[in-house]
Amino acid sequence: MDAVLETVDTADFSLWPVAGLPPHRLLALSPHMTPLEVGTALATLADYNSRTPDDHRPVTDAHERIRRLLETDKVIAPGGLRIHHTDIDVTVSPGCCCGLEDWREWLDITNGDTPWLGHDPSPRVEHADPVVRLWPHGGDAADAPSERPIEIPVGDLPGILRTVRDGLHGFLSLSPDSGLPATFRLSPWT
Structure with missing residues (x-):
């Protein structure tokens, strides 16, 4: 069993390096991902979570895309x-x-x-x-x-x-910034 993320179309994505994966592919999140796969996963998360109800301005740089992802109250992750x-x-x-x-x-x-x-x-x-x-x-x-x-x-x-939780922790450890919103953070089992 593994956690998977359904990728978005990154053919025109240029904010950071991504793998050349087709859209709608299930990408397993784990500590064994390549840097380009991590980039694709973050691009997918950023794409799904970049639209805020009060800010409709287009995202023009990587910093703004990641800022919007980190400020999201609840991260939506297709998969x-x-x-x-x-x-x-x-x-x-x-x-x-x-x-x-x-x-x-x-x-x-x-x-x-x-x-x-x-x-x-x-x-x-x-x-x-x-x-x-x-x-x-x-x-x-x-x-x-x-x-x-x-x-x-x-x-x-x-x-x-x-x-599964350990695999998600491993993915987050590969991310350039593991300060994701609390709703996406992986809490210990209680």
């Missing part, structure tokens, strides 16, 4: 959590309109809750004590999809999510 089960070769990716900023909601699965995983492809979650089943799509269907789901023991989720 979410991606799970891949290597033994059965199934991947569940976040759907459209899912946000990485809500990644902690996955911990609520241990209480029987179902987090929003987006739509199109509409990932599906099913509680089947002592496991949770995840399908890449079929969230809106009345019946379970015919393909094999990923099954995760509910008791393993907190540990798995700690590895």
Whole structure:
């Protein structure tokens, strides 16, 4: 399981160096990212969070883009959590309109809750004590999809999510400025 960010189109982006990744690609955030991947992730975050309700002026330099990102009350981060089960070769990716900023909601699965995983492809979650089943799509269907789901023991989720948190910490350690807003900072588990 890893935290992923859906990239924006950076073909015309020139405020800082970025990787030549296509838009709408899921980029895993981790301590193993290249500097250009970190630049792309920050460009995506800055793009999604650069429009403030009271300031419609265009952003013309890197300092202003980062300043607006750091002053954001709640950072919006397109993406979410991606799970891949290597033994059965199934991947569940976040759907459209899912946000990485809500990644902690996955911990609520241990209480029987179902987090929003987006739509199109509409990932599906099913509680089947002592496991949770995840399908890449079929969230809106009345019946379970015919393909094999990923099954995760509910008791393993907190540990798995700690590895996600560690990967996000690693990404932030690569960022030129880790002073992101409090809503995006990664607090310890309580």
